[in-house]
Amino acid sequence: MKKRRKMKKKVLKTIIPLLIVLVLVFAAFFTYKFIFKEKEKQFLETIETGVYADITKYAIYGIHMNLEGSITLPTTPKDIKLVLSNGQTEIEIPWIVEEQETTYTFKTSEYINEGIVLEDLPNETLYLLIKTTETNEENEDITKYYSVENETEYENLEYYTLTKNDKNNKIDIEWNTYEECPTLRFKIEETTLPEDVYDITLDPGHDASDPGKSICLNGNTIYDPSSSGYCYNGGTLYTEADFNLYVSLALKEQLEQRGFKVIMTRDSEDDYVNIYEPMGSATMANDTKSKLNLAIHHNSSGYDGGISYLKGLEVYIANDTNTDLAEILVKNITNTANTTASHKELYKIGNGIYQRFFTEEEITSSDVQPSRYTTNTSWYYNMREIGGISTNASNDGRFEDYPMNEHYNSNNTAEAYLLELGYMDNLTDITNMINNQDKYAEAIADAIQEYLNQE
Numbered sequence: 261m262k263k264r265r266k267m268k269k270k271v272l273k274t275i276i277p278l279l280i281v282l283v284l285v286f287a288a289f290f291t292y293k294f295i296f297k298e299k300e301k302q303f304l305e306t307i308e309t310g311v312y313a314d315i316t317k318y319a320i321y322g323i324h325m326n327l328e329g330s331i332t333l334p335t336t337p338k339d340i341k342l343v344l345s346n347g348q349t350e351i352e353i354p355w356i357v358e359e360q361e362t363t364y365t366f367k368t369s370e371y372i373n374e375g376i377v378l379e380d381l382p383n384e385t386l387y388l389l390i391k392t393t394e395t396n397e398e399n400e401d402i403t404k405y406y407s408v409e410n411e412t413e414y415e416n417l418e419y420y421t422l423t424k425n426d427k428n429n430k431i432d433i434e435w436n437t438y439e440e441c442p443t444l445r446f447k448i449e450e451t452t453l454p455e456d457v458y459d460i461t462l463d464p465g466h467d468a469s470d471p472g473k474s475i476c477l478n479g480n481t482i483y484d485p486s487s488s489g490y491c492y493n494g495g496t497l498y499t500e501a502d503f504n505l506y507v508s509l510a511l512k513e514q515l516e517q518r519g520f521k522v523i524m525t526r527d528s529e530d531d532y533v534n535i536y537e538p539m540g541s542a543t544m545a546n547d548t549k550s551k552l553n554l555a556i557h558h559n560s561s562g563y564d565g566g567i568s569y570l571k572g573l574e575v576y577i578a579n580d581t582n583t584d585l586a587e588i589l590v591k592n593i594t595n596t597a598n599t600t601a602s603h604k605e606l607y608k609i610g611n612g613i614y615q616r617f618f619t620e621e622e623i624t625s626s627d628v629q630p631s632r633y634t635t636n637t638s639w640y641y642n643m644r645e646i647g648g649i650s651t652n653a654s655n656d657g658r659f660e661d662y663p664m665n666e667h668y669n670s671n672n673t674a675e676a677y678l679l680e681l682g683y684m685d686n687l688t689d690i691t692n693m694i695n696n697q698d699k700y701a702e703a704i705a706d707a708i709q710e711y712l713n714q715e
């Protein structure tokens with residue numbers, strides 16, 4: 261009995277100091293949190309009321325967020341900026357601003373794949389504000405902050421940063437979090453990436469029901485297979501679907517080695533891929549909150565039974581995008597995989613870089629009128645339907661043969677590209693593609709890493 265009491269005493273002796281320490285740690289933590297909150301509140305109280313900037317459009321495309329809007333100020337300021345700020349940390353956002361009297365109309369970029377780089381934001385809580393320097397009656401410079409008001413139909417956004425060293429941040433972009441005031445808050449915190457969220461989606465073109473272009477190769481002779489897909493005269497059958505899959509599987513491995521979390525629309529020759537159903541080739545990137553979608557294809561010139569005089573790489577990009585990633589892709593693939601940029605002139609906008617839009621004629625003859633397409637709308641669904649409002653995704657359920665694209669009206673989408681790695685029906689290309697498939701994958705992975713990490 262006595263021994264027991266002694267034991268109890270001993271236990272208490274160790275537990276009590278531990279408890280005290282624990283209480284102190286908690287107290288310090290909450291005091292810190294409280295002071296932090298108070299500082300945030302103090303800062304928010306310094307923001308002007310009654311005058312707000314109207315945000316008329318905002319969208320995330322890939323790793324960038326773009327905003328458009330305007331503000332009318334009571335007087336002309338000496339200086340005006342767009343910032344993300346909490347009073348302590350302040351980041352100036354580059355913008356394009358037009359001034360008309362005291363009205364400032366602004367957008368963060370001309371390009372949908374530029375703007376606020378969401379990957380670079382610090383783990384803090386920041387507010388989007390207009391910061392001005394104005395002169396008061398005593399002729400002194402004073403700094404003023406103006407908040408922003410949501411003039412769109414869109415609401416809060418959620419963004420997961422790319423996986424870097426096995427870590428991710430979550431950014432909650434939320435309207436009106438402070439009392440009744442119009443505000444746009446970016447809350448950035450480290451998170452565990454949800455299982456169903458990915459960094460990159462790869463879409464190996466075609467599937468078990470559609471091989472894409474098939475050719476027979478016998479020595480230096482290319483010819484078409486029979487209608488049943490058989491190569492007479494001893495040739496070997498090559499299908500585009502298999503080439504696309506092989507390169508994509510190798511690319512997935514290369515990207516995973518670089519730390520990215522990657523998902524594919526199909527990973528076997530026997531898979532069937534839907535376009536617009538959930539996790540289809542037009543939906544998976546957004547279903548999985550991927551930042552990047554690459555459609556991997558191989559080309560053909562389309563001349564029946566003929567051999568293509570065209571050869572080489574074509575990278576197709578969306579509307580209103582800068583060519584940063586496309587240029588790195590062309591540079592890397594031509595250097596590493598022993599190929600050249602295509603010399604096809606149609607739709608060409610740069611070395612190996614292509615952009616194909618609907619023509620007036622295609623718009624007036626499209627299935628459902630009035631058409632949603634414009635002459636700035638990508639002809640390829642691989643870009644158009646993945647970018648939501650940034651790329652004018654058009655499948656709002658109007659087509660009889662397809663279900664609706666659930667993301668067509670989304671302002672939070674992946675950045676998308678279509679790669680035509682080479683011509684199946686060109687001897688130089690097919691030979692190179694057979695010998696260098698892994699090099700293509702390596703070159704693309706390096707390009708993606710360079711693009712996503714450079715900013």
Ligand SMILES: [Zn+2]
Nearest residue numbers: 465472557558
């Ligand atoms: Zn194809």
